[in-house]
Amino acid sequence: MQRAMNRTIALAMIVRNEAARLADCLNSVKGQVDEIVIVDTGSTDHTVDVARQYTDKVMFYAWDNDFAAARNFALEQTNSTWILSLDADEQLDVRGGDLRALAGQKEKEAFCLPLQTGEVDDNCQYDRFMVLRFFRNTYRFSGAIHEQIIVGDVAALGFAANPVIRHTAIPARERRMRRGRNIALLQKAINKEPDNPFLIYYYGVDWLGLGRLEKATACFERVLGCLTDEHTLFRAPALRYLIDCYKLQGELDKAICLCLDESMRYGEYSDLFFEGGVLFELKGEYQMAVKWFNEALRHDEPPAVFHHTKGTESYLSLHHLGCCLEQLGAFKQARECYLRALAANKRYIHPLHQLIHMDLSRQSAASVWEDLWKGGYLTDSLSAASAAESFWEAGLPDLAYACLIQAGADVSAALIKYGVYSGRQGEALASLEQLRSRTPVLSVALAVDEIVALLMAENLKQAKARAWDLWKRPAGRNAAWAMLHVTHMLEKGSLGGIPEPHRQKEVTEVLITVLENCWHSRVEDSQLQASLTDIMTQIMRILLLQPQPTLLLTACLQDKADHLRQQIRYNFESARGVWV
Amino acid sequence: MPAKISLCMIVKNEQQNLERCLNSVQRAVDEIIVVDTGSTDETCTIAANYGAIVQPFLWQEDFSEARNASLALATGDWILFLDADEALAPGSETVLRSIVELDNDGYFVKIINYVGSEGWLDSCPDLVFRLFRNRPDYRFRGAIHEQIIDVILENNSQARYQLAEDLVITHYGYLTQQIMAKDKKNRNISIIRRELENTPQNRLLRYHYGVELFRADRLTEAAEELTKAANGIDPGTVYLPKLLRYIVLACQGAQQYEKAMETIKLGLSLFPHYADLYYYGGLIHAELRNYAQAYELFQQALSMPPQPAYFAPFSGTAGFRTYYQLGQLAEKFCNEEEALRYYLLSLRDNANFTAALSGILKILNPRENPEYTRQALAKICDFCTPEAKLLLADLFFFASAYPLALEYFEQVDLISPYTQILKAICLMQQRRFLEALRILENIPADDAQFALAKFNKLLCFWFEGNRARVRAIAEECFALGLSLDTGAVIAILRDSLKKKHADPPVVLQEEGIALVRDVVLRALDLGEYALAQSLLTQIDPDVLGKHALDWGELFQQYGYLDQAEYYVKLYLENNAGDARAYFKLAKIKEQQGRKMEASGLYRQAFTHDPREPRYYVKLIRLYEDMRREVLAEACLKHPDVPAFKTLLEEACKEQ
Structure with a gap:
């Protein structure tokens, strides 16, 4: 294929035991690169087989604790003019622009691309780092660990907004293992180059990841002291990590001082003002927090070299600003902030949750729901589902149900649960049949809800039959035991025995869950209400049979009382000391 | 030579007040000028008796003009200006005499307004500019709220004026004509x-x-x-x-x-x-x-x-007002102990503040705990004056604590016809009908309370089921020419004894409902449940339903829980979403021992109205109660597990 101006692009990677992730990565670069070079450093799974489906340039390299060496070996195998360097847990997102456009820029030698970590899907919460991953095939890596491409001429280094590299979260255990390994390598490297701030930076990142805050703090304090504005790429994240470190160690004042100092240097950095706001919020100094969040909101997204958490210039600050205003008793303004946050990013649902929580403490539940509906917040399925969840938690399953119905949501476990506990057991049972026709095996929790619905409808025979169905599934035995005994009690009025010791814990859990759900119910019909009360009474009788379940029951009652105490505090004390 | 002081006044038909005023200034001023704007009573004679210079003046809707007419006649060095319904407080003359010797042009003096409301005196101090040098350029201005201080300052920007707090004027005007x-x-x-x-x-x-x-x-x-x-x-x-x-x-x-x-x-x-x-x-x-x-x-x-x-x-x-409000707040959170503490503080700050006393009584609940209330009140203060006894009797009466009320009514000698009727009612509520009738029959026919006495007479026989007498007295009542509603209630009372439903059911207005409410309460107080019911069944169901919450409340108060439940539910049928009704129903359920249902209803209450703290507090207490019950049962069932005993003891201690 003819490549204009000989601008060809190679993906070069080093991998080990990445069979699970590699395909996603390689699929994401389809059509973006002209060649793929994959260097395996000793996989014991079928990584190599996966790699071979995408390229025939799969090589082996004997791992010698030197990342740069391994990567440079990969680079040696390429024939293209530009290199894209990715890890297997990353993917390239070219929806906003592709690599070819960058490769066309004659004056540039290399590009930093945005790396997004966090909840990667759509527009939710993520952090943006700029990383140098796209460069002309004349550069080579240096550094055994946290190997870098170093571009001497600053003007030749570009910062691209697109394409974006997305980082998928890897399991915690694996991440810890990698960190441990990195730290060992870094330690070695630092011994050789004790004053290399980049090494110290990475050292800090790994210590922070492992939760060793004192060590991480020391690293970032050093990095911050010796890096200048030339290295904002590193200095900015180091600053934010240091704030995190102080915050996690409870040294809020120290963190605040740091924010204050650095705000002189980075007057446009929304993240910094956001952090400051959060710190004051944590301290309970809401008026100060309001000032900082407002400052964060005055700025746009910071320039690309700044490590940035999406939304600090907008919905994140708005959400926190709302929380602070609520604490100050300025409910109207708080409400406005939540609505603005939702308008800025409707996929960021926390403000919706908070809004519902706040409104429920100030007006009748029915009017809260109506306001949401009129405001158009129940039209898309994500916000409807999250609003529904909020209503359910507040003990309003009928309104939760209405949210989902309003949004035209499909039959789901949540819809059925809300239906059952709001006394719509007829609809719920019909939905269950519909669900069963699609997926013959229902989840255990859903099966339990179905039995509760049947009990409410006083259809004991069917309830028992469903419980026996559940019994046939090994995972459903304990739930089946619990529901069979509740049914027995309702039918015969007498106790059917106590669960075998090995079952006791799980059976108790099921019973408490059903009891809690019943306590979340809201049923107008007095007949149904009476059925529910019966179910609850019988569950309590079963729990009372044995000491341990009895203790759990008393704890459950205690929780309910404590929860209400909190609610009183929230409802009636939020605006203390606001004025004068 | 001491400075000479002229008292200046304008009056019209003030024979009731003028003496009090002029008595108070006799030694304090050297000359009295009274400008009369058209009295038709003895005002001018009274003024002349005190040696006043009386000058008639044609009223022209301008207070300043009239006042200035009085100033024009004054010959003193200083002017003291008073209204007829005001007076100098005792001891003021010395202060007055001394401050007019100082180098000032005028004084703000303290005025204490006596305000009468709901049977107790309240004073509200203020400052007024009423004492100033007699100079021709110091004249009042303004048709109403005539002012002189700004005139003085305009004419003499160097004028010195001071506050004379020890010179006190008392103002009685608001007592009678505040409204x-x-x-x-x-x-x-x-x-x-x-x-x-x-x-x-x-x-x-x-x-x-x-x-x-x-x-x-x-x-x-x-x-x-x-x-x-x-x-x-x-x-x-x-x-x-x-x-x-x-x-x-x-x-x-x-x-x-x-x-x-x-x-x-x-x-x-x-x-x-x-x-x-x-x-x-x-x-x-x-x-x-x-x-x-x-x-x-x-x-x-x-x-x-x-x-x-x-x-x-x-x-x-x-002080007392704020303490009282804090008591109210504490009650909002069902914290009766704290409320009581504040009401006591309030009463200690102002023994005449009846609101605090009735707050205390509401908590003590004299109807259910008469003996305890008596003892508790004895510790708070002595109610030894007749006024205090009467007040307490009234408060007990309206708290339906009839035996206690009677006790205090009996300790007061001279009581008004209205109070006598209250006393008769107390007797009726103890089935001492003959004694009650004796009092009621003594209310003279020309008394304003005659109809009320008659009505209660009717009730005496109604409670006893004496159809003939009820019918006869009902006719007497009708002859008095009663309001439509009262007449309707009397007809219901008459018919209810026939065990026959009114046809069509009776439609009552607010006045009639209030009367029925009263009768039902007293029937229930006497344990006459069937009588109360027979009365209510005569009333139009729509009217009855509108006030169902009241009926529920009454039946609950006297422990008829099923009936109470019936009425509250009836109310909810037409008023879905009324938090108070859910709350009431929850309390009834709790009293019936149906705690699980009660918990749901308390939740309903705050779902509909999240701003009432008592809804949450009651539910918290309910959960704690349930927890204690579970623990108590656990102690019986599992005596081998000591943890339950410990937990139960802790839980009971917290209570």
Whole structure:
């Protein structure tokens, strides 16, 4: 294929035991690169087989604790003019622009691309780092660990907004293992180059990841002291990590001082003002927090070299600003902030949750729901589902149900649960049949809800039959035991025995869950209400049979009382000391 | 030579008041000038008896003109100006004589307004400019709220005036005529408005205009005018604290809460120790059900130092009034112990503050705990005067504690016909019908309470099921020419004994319902459940349903829980979403021992109205109760597990 101006692009990677992730990565670069070079450093799974489906340039390299060496070996195998360097847990997102456009820029030698970590899907919460991953095939890596491409001429280094590299979260255990390994390598490297701030930076990142805050703090304090504005790429994240470190160690004042100092240097950095706001919020100094969040909101997204958490210039600050205003008793303004946050990013649902929580403490539940509906917040399925969840938690399953119905949501476990506990057991049972026709095996929790619905409808025979169905599934035995005994009690009025010791814990859990759900119910019909009360009474009788379940029951009652105490505090004390 | 003092007054038909006034000044002034604007009673004679120079004057809707006419006749060095319904407080003459020797041009003196409301005296001090040098250029100005201080200052910017707090005028006017006829108020308002049109810059006049509007209940306009009067005012203006308070009151009344709070905030920045502002701020927050803020402001009100006279403080804002409000707040959170504590503090600060006493009684519940109430009250104070005994008897009566009420009525000798009827009712509620009848029959036919006596006579026989007598007295009642509603109730009472339903069912208005409510309560108090029911079944179901919450409340009070439940549910059928009804039903369920259902209903209550703390508190207590029950049962079932015993003991201790 003819490549204009000989601008060809190679993906070069080093991998080990990445069979699970590699395909996603390689699929994401389809059509973006002209060649793929994959260097395996000793996989014991079928990584190599996966790699071979995408390229025939799969090589082996004997791992010698030197990342740069391994990567440079990969680079040696390429024939293209530009290199894209990715890890297997990353993917390239070219929806906003592709690599070819960058490769066309004659004056540039290399590009930093945005790396997004966090909840990667759509527009939710993520952090943006700029990383140098796209460069002309004349550069080579240096550094055994946290190997870098170093571009001497600053003007030749570009910062691209697109394409974006997305980082998928890897399991915690694996991440810890990698960190441990990195730290060992870094330690070695630092011994050789004790004053290399980049090494110290990475050292800090790994210590922070492992939760060793004192060590991480020391690293970032050093990095911050010796890096200048030339290295904002590193200095900015180091600053934010240091704030995190102080915050996690409870040294809020120290963190605040740091924010204050650095705000002189980075007057446009929304993240910094956001952090400051959060710190004051944590301290309970809401008026100060309001000032900082407002400052964060005055700025746009910071320039690309700044490590940035999406939304600090907008919905994140708005959400926190709302929380602070609520604490100050300025409910109207708080409400406005939540609505603005939702308008800025409707996929960021926390403000919706908070809004519902706040409104429920100030007006009748029915009017809260109506306001949401009129405001158009129940039209898309994500916000409807999250609003529904909020209503359910507040003990309003009928309104939760209405949210989902309003949004035209499909039959789901949540819809059925809300239906059952709001006394719509007829609809719920019909939905269950519909669900069963699609997926013959229902989840255990859903099966339990179905039995509760049947009990409410006083259809004991069917309830028992469903419980026996559940019994046939090994995972459903304990739930089946619990529901069979509740049914027995309702039918015969007498106790059917106590669960075998090995079952006791799980059976108790099921019973408490059903009891809690019943306590979340809201049923107008007095007949149904009476059925529910019966179910609850019988569950309590079963729990009372044995000491341990009895203790759990008393704890459950205690929780309910404590929860209400909190609610009183929230409802009636939020605006203390606001004025004068 | 000592300075000579002239008392100047304008009067019209003041024979009731004038003596009191002139008696009080006899030794204090050297000359009395009375300008009469057309008395038709003995006013002029009385004045002449005191040696006053009496000058008739043709009233021209201008107070200043009349006042200035009196000044023109004065020959003294100083003028003291009084209204006929005012008097100098004892001991004032010495102060008066001494301050007129000082090098001042005038004095603000303290005036104590006696305000009578709901049977107790309340005093409200203020400052007025009533003592000034007699100079021809010092003349009143303004058709109403005639003022002289600003005239003095205009003519003599060097004029020195001071506060003479020890010179006290007492004002009795508000006692009898506080509630001025509405048309008179509006007439005043239009006079001031005309004047204001001529002098729109006159701040003081605008202030008075606003106050008049406020008194006439034209609150929105009042708030507007008062705000105009306050904008750009010199913070040293002597009436500014009062002005601010009026703005707050007007805004509060007009439900402009935010503006009221803004004004309070501003006022406190100028007068940080102004207890009234904290007090009214607290009231507003309580009204908005922001209880934490209300609590804080009341606490601040209590911490205020003694208030200077120019604040014209409302009595008790740094004391009994605020304590009372804190008691109310505590009750909102079902904290009766704390409420009692505050009511006692309130009563200790002002023994005449009956609101606090009735707060205490409500908590003690004298109907159910008469002996305990008696003992508790004995510890609080002696009710030894007849007035106090009568007051207590009244309070017991309206708390349906009839035996206690009777006890106190019997300790008072001379009682009015109305009180005698109350006493008779107390006797009836103990089935001492003959004694009751004796009292009722002694109420003379020309007495205003005759119909009430007759009605109760009828009830005596109704309670006894004496159809013939009831019928006969009913006829006598009808002959008195009663209101439609009362007549209807009497007819129901008559018919209810026939065990026959009224056909068609009777439609009653509010008045009739209130009467029925009273009769039902007394029937239940006597244990006559069937009689109460027979009465209610005669009433139109729609009317009955509208007031079903009341019936529920009554039946609950007397322990007829099923009937109470029936009525509250009936109410809910037509008023879905009424939090109070859910709350009531929850309490009934709890009393029935149906705790699980009660918990759901308490939740319903705060779902519909999240701003009532008692809904949550009751549910918390219910959960704790359930927990204790579970633990108690566990102790029986599992005596081998000591943890339950410990937990139960802890739980009971917390209770």
